[in-house]
Amino acid sequence: MTGALQHATRDIPIVFVETSDPVDRGLVASLSQPGGNTTGFTQFDFAISGKWLELLKEVAPGITRVAVIRDPAQFSGVGELAVIQAVAPSHAVEISAVDARNIAGIETAIEQFARRPNGGLIVTSSGIAIKNRDRIITLATGHRLPAVYSNRVWAAGGGLISYGSDVLEQYRRAADYVDRIFRGEKPTDLPVQAPTKYDLIINLKTAKALGIAVPQTLLARADEVIE
Numbered sequence: 001m002t003g004a005l006q007h008a009t010r011d012i013p014i015v016f017v018e019t020s021d022p023v024d025r026g027l028v029a030s031l032s033q034p035g036g037n038t039t040g041f042t043q044f045d046f047a048i049s050g051k052w053l054e055l056l057k058e059v060a061p062g063i064t065r066v067a068v069i070r071d072p073a074q075f076s077g078v079g080e081l082a083v084i085q086a087v088a089p090s091h092a093v094e095i096s097a098v099d100a101r102n103i104a105g106i107e108t109a110i111e112q113f114a115r116r117p118n119g120g121l122i123v124t125s126s127g128i129a130i131k132n133r134d135r136i137i138t139l140a141t142g143h144r145l146p147a148v149y150s151n152r153v154w155a156a157g158g159g160l161i162s163y164g165s166d167v168l169e170q171y172r173r174a175a176d177y178v179d180r181i182f183r184g185e186k187p188t189d190l191p192v193q194a195p196t197k198y199d200l201i202i203n204l205k206t207a208k209a210l211g212i213a214v215p216q217t218l219l220a221r222a223d224e225v226i227e
Contacts, residue, residue, distance in 0.1 A: 002014060002016045002019060002022075002027050002038065002040075003025070003026070003027065006027065006036075006037075006038060009037070010036060010037055011037060012037065013037050013038075013181045013186075013187045014037055014038040014039075014040075014187065015038075015039060015040045015174050015177045015178055015181070015187070016038065016039075016040035016041070016174075017040055017041045017167075017170045017171055017174045018041070018042075018043045018165075018167065018170060019040060019041070019042055019043060020042065020043045020044070020074070020075065020076035020125070021042070021075050021076060021079065022038075022040070022042065022192055024075045025075070028192055031191060031192040031193075032191050032192075033188065033191070034187060034188055034190070034191065034192055035188050036187070036188060037187050037188075038187055039177065039187040039188070039190045039191070039192055040174060040177070040192060041170045041173055041174055041192070041193050041194075041195070042192060042193070042194050042195070043076070043125065043165065043195075044076075044125070044150075044164065044165055044194070044195060045194045045195070046076075046079045046080060046082075046083050047083060048163065048164075048198060049079075049080040049081075049083035049084050049122075049124065050083050050084065050086070050087040051163055051198075052084065052122050052124075052148045052150075052163060053066065053084050053087055053088065053091055053093070053122065053148075054087075054091070055148050055161055055163055055200070055218075056120045056121075056122060056146060056147075056148045056161075057091045057093070058215065058218055059146055059148075059160070059161060059207075059212060059214055059215070059218060060120055060146035060212060062118055063093060063118050063119060063120040063146065064092065064093055064094060064118045065093060065094045065096065065113075065116065065118055065119045065120070066084075066088070066093050066094070066095055066096070066119070066120045066121065066122055067096045067097075067098050067109065067110065067113045067119065067120075067121050067122070067145075068080075068081055068084055068095055068096070068097055068098060068121075068122045068124065069098045069100050069106060069109075069121070069122070069123045069124060069126075069129055069136070070097060070098070070099070070100060070124040070126065071099070071100045071101075071124075071126035071127070071128055071129070072097075072099050072100075072101075073101075074126055076124070076125060076126075077100070077124055077125075077126055080124040080125070081095075081097055081124070084122065093120075096113060098110070098113070100126050100128045100129050101128070102128070103128070103132040103135055106128075106129075106132065106135075106136065106139075107135070107139060110136075110139045110140070110143060110145070111139070111143070113145075114143035114144075114145055119145055120145060120146045120147065120148075121140050121145045121146070121147035121148070122147070122148050122149075123136060123147065123148075123149045123150060123154065123159075124150055125150040125151065125164075130153070133149075133153065133154055133157055133159075134157060134158075137154065137157055137158045137159050138158075140159070140160070141158065141206060141209060141210065144210055144211070146160055146210060146212060147159060147160050147161070148160065148161045148162070148163065149161065149162040149163075149164075150162065150163075150164045151164035151165070151167070152164065152167075152199060152201050152224075155201035155202065155203045155224075155226060156201070156203075156226065158203060158205075158206055159203060159206065160202070160203055160206045160207060160210065160212070161200070161201065161202055161203070162199075162200075162201045163198060163199070163200050163201075164198060164199065165195035165197065165198055165199075166195065166197040166198070166199050169195070169196070169197045170195060173193070173196075177190055199223040199224065200221060200222045200223050200224075201222065201223065201224045201225075201226065202214060202218065202219060202222045202224075202225050202226065203226040204225055204226060204227045205226065205227060
């Protein structure tokens with residue numbers, strides 16, 4: 001959408017939200033100096049991908065294998081997987097990438113992965129995953145795979161744990177940028193910013209269904225607990 005707007009105008013200011021890697025996508029020249037008529041707020045910092053693995057090991061210490069569902073066609077999918085692979089040795093887990101090209105392929109990959117014990121699941125952000133989130137959550141629960149997801153809609157829909165940026169906070173910050181632009185500032189002078197607030201959501205109903213006793217230390221850190 002942002003790219004289409006840029007093609008339509010290079011004069012009218014554009015403020016985007018929830019956009020992954022705007023530099024790689026050619027939306028801005030750099031995060032600190034966007035250039036042109038566009039600035040905004042990124043969807044996440046790739047570093048939080050390592051946090052997903054950390055949370056998975058905290059809620060299910062016995063896992064030794066983790067399947068990571070990602071869209072290889074998206075730069076974010078490549079970047080998130082790379083971070084998870086980088087931190088995996090420190091958590092003593094083996095990482096398996098699952099390419100999210102279609103739901104049939106995801107179903108087959110999860111079913112095959114679940115045949116061996118001590119497995120867990122991380123679902124990174126992608127349009128295909130969101131579109132099929134109900135099915136993915138059902139598969140994870142049915143195969144008794146502890147899973148961590150990228151934003152709140154997953155935990156609210158029955159996923160075990162989600163950890164991601166606060167979407168409403170992004171729009172509030174974007175509104176501030178719009179106000180500053182109306183007051184005379186230029187998008188090129190407003191740096192692209194990463195999220196400053198991430199929410200940890202835990203679904204205790206799902207934890208009970210999986211036979212997982214969520215540590216009290218983890219519950220104490222949660223921004224929301226769904227019972």
